[in-house]
Amino acid sequence: MAMDLSIATLLTQDGITNGAIYALLALALVLVFAVTRVIFVPAGEFVTYGTLTLAALQLGKPPGTVGLLSGLALVAGILELCSALRQREWRRLPKRLAFYVGAPLLIAGAVQLMAPLSLAFPVQIALTVGIVTALGPLLYRVAYQPLAEASVLVLLIVSVAVHFAMLGLGLWFFGAEGSRTPAFTNASLRLGDMTISGQSALVVFFSLVLIGVLYLFFDRTLYGKALRATALNRVGARLVGVSPTLAGSTTFTLAALLGAVSGVLIGPITTIYYDSGFLISLKGFVGAIIGGLASYPAAAAGSLLVGLLESFSSFWASAFKEVIVFTLIIPVLLWRSLTAHHHEEEE
Amino acid sequence: MGYETTPMNALLEVQDLHVAYGNVEALHGVSLRVNEGSIVTVIGPNGAGKTTLLAAIMGLLPVRGEISYAGASVARSSVEQRVATGLCLVPERRELFAAMSVADNLLLGAFQRYRAGDKSIARTRDEIYQRFPRLGERRTQLAGTLSGGERQMLALGRALMGKPRLLMLDEPSLGLAPLIVKEIFSIIATLKASGVSILLIEQNARAALKVSDSGYVLETGEVAIAGASAELGENPRVAATYLGQSVVAGPKGSPGLVRQ
Numbered sequence: 001m002a003m004d005l006s007i008a009t010l011l012t013q014d015g016i017t018n019g020a021i022y023a024l025l026a027l028a029l030v031l032v033f034a035v036t037r038v039i040f041v042p043a044g045e046f047v048t049y050g051t052l053t054l055a056a057l058q059l060g061k062p063p064g065t066v067g068l069l070s071g072l073a074l075v076a077g078i079l080e081l082c083s084a085l086r087q088r089e090w091r092r093l094p095k096r097l098a099f100y101v102g103a104p105l106l107i108a109g110a111v112q113l114m115a116p117l118s119l120a121f122p123v124q125i126a127l128t129v130g131i132v133t134a135l136g137p138l139l140y141r142v143a144y145q146p147l148a149e150a151s152v153l154v155l156l157i158v159s160v161a162v163h164f165a166m167l168g169l170g171l172w173f174f175g176a177e178g179s180r181t182p183a184f185t186n187a188s189l190r191l192g193d194m195t196i197s198g199q200s201a202l203v204v205f206f207s208l209v210l211i212g213v214l215y216l217f218f219d220r221t222l223y224g225k226a227l228r229a230t231a232l233n234r235v236g237a238r239l240v241g242v243s244p245t246l247a248g249s250t251t252f253t254l255a256a257l258l259g260a261v262s263g264v265l266i267g268p269i270t271t272i273y274y275d276s277g278f279l280i281s282l283k284g285f286v287g288a289i290i291g292g293l294a295s296y297p298a299a300a301a302g303s304l305l306v307g308l309l310e311s312f313s314s315f316w317a318s319a320f321k322e323v324i325v326f327t328l329i330i331p332v333l334l335w336r337s338l339t340a341h342h343h344e345e346e347e
Numbered sequence: 348m349g350y351e352t353t354p355m356n357a358l359l360e361v362q363d364l365h366v367a368y369g370n371v372e373a374l375h376g377v378s379l380r381v382n383e384g385s386i387v388t389v390i391g392p393n394g395a396g397k398t399t400l401l402a403a404i405m406g407l408l409p410v411r412g413e414i415s416y417a418g419a420s421v422a423r424s425s426v427e428q429r430v431a432t433g434l435c436l437v438p439e440r441r442e443l444f445a446a447m448s449v450a451d452n453l454l455l456g457a458f459q460r461y462r463a464g465d466k467s468i469a470r471t472r473d474e475i476y477q478r479f480p481r482l483g484e485r486r487t488q489l490a491g492t493l494s495g496g497e498r499q500m501l502a503l504g505r506a507l508m509g510k511p512r513l514l515m516l517d518e519p520s521l522g523l524a525p526l527i528v529k530e531i532f533s534i535i536a537t538l539k540a541s542g543v544s545i546l547l548i549e550q551n552a553r554a555a556l557k558v559s560d561s562g563y564v565l566e567t568g569e570v571a572i573a574g575a576s577a578e579l580g581e582n583p584r585v586a587a588t589y590l591g592q593s594v595v596a597g598p599k600g601s602p603g604l605v606r607q
Contacts, residue, residue, distance in 0.1 A: 087423055088423070089423065222454065222455070222458065222461050225447070225451055225454065225455055226455060226458055228444070228446075228447065229444045229447065229455050232444045232445060232446055232447065233442050233443070233444055233445070235407070235438070235440075235442045236441075236442030236443060236444060237444075237455075238407070238426045238427070239405070239426070239430070239435070239436055239438065239442060239506075240430065240455045240456050240457075240458045240459070240505065240508075240509065241426070241427045241430035241431060241458045241459035241462075241509070242427070242455070242458055243425060243426070243427040246427075
């Protein structure tokens, strides 16, 4: 089949839509790495949990994430009790228990009770984003916070372990069959020969809105600035009273939010299985690597490039589409390694 | 030590402090006291453990021993909790947020106050711009583009945004032009007048002793000499080792020389 304008438009549109979702994941990866030095391997699981939670709610079933959230909340509660016992410091315990146990159990309970009611689609989306986002700070508390001072390599190994644990739990909670959620809209816009689907436009729109909100958070609020400060200079941030725990917890909340929204956005585009997340997040990772795991605009641009490359290579050489996308990383790494010297000098 | 007999309140009292990096002990039982409203200086050669001492008091390093601040033990509190009670450190490396503006660096200095719901942060900021007009002129500039002196001003200003009760300064004059050093010391004097207690580490022993009330000489992780600053200045050993030569150029190879 030869390429013509309508096919090119379609592929570009596909590429941009997927690229927008990869961009959200790339931002999550850059954010988590910059603030906590954790390579966020389980980013993809947050995507699948997002899609599959929404799919479960569509069927009126309480999603498995309810159990995971409750379990993590209890473990986090026990960890908080132990650390209070060890430090003999009880003053802060009630507030921490409210944050790590009370709030998550409240969300889990609400989702459990509301699931069988036939809720409106936007309410289901809100519940999905709520429950998956709530997993973020708990995951940080349970898996990463005890090792916050460890080396990047140790944190990476923890991340791989978390990834496999969440993968297994995903299979247990949601089963092996894939799910697809209904489209947000079936409307489409015709411009001469080109057709722009409303679904794609909405995905891009929501991604842009979320990126804009994050930009305002980092640029305008003191908490956002505190996260940037932690990424720039960890010692300096501690000296002004930004605790690594607060920074890590906030960062993981944002990353989980990005993952959950990506999951909701990608649900109508492709069928998502419990193990689809890794490949999706890997593409976000390629985008993030193009940005050197440091620059947000470069990561977003890189993700867009990944999306376009993927959609065009699926047209010309569909058997090789993953190969082509991941091969992209080689010249990028080569170029980065040649310019890396310059980066070290900046420090 | 028995030199200080005035019945003043101790704001900071460090007793028998040990700090180790792995198996290597850097501080061997250091005791030190900073009275409310006073300036205390710690002098000593490079590697004596001065920076380690401040990092330990700040909570950045695990310690053995007792640190009491404002009448309560803080040995178990986190850095953030200590910052919230007005214990602030201006580290030797400044540790500014280079890719952020001067204004944002200052604002972050008040992070703990903001969390506590303090409404007077903007007023403190205006006071700091008055005290350091250069920072006011450069408020939108990135911290990484400032000159050495301006960076030190910003580091000081950022610490002052936290409304410190005890300000710890690690080598505030290091690497700065003489004129700026003079300015820094005059700022230290005015800070004391506004009620801030100061624990000062300085290579410039002469200037430090002049501005401070009492002092300690730290050598190889132990307090070698302690006393009122005037007495220390007259102590023959201190005079020979730390004041005898001009601070800038001393004969090479002299033992315990501050800086060549």
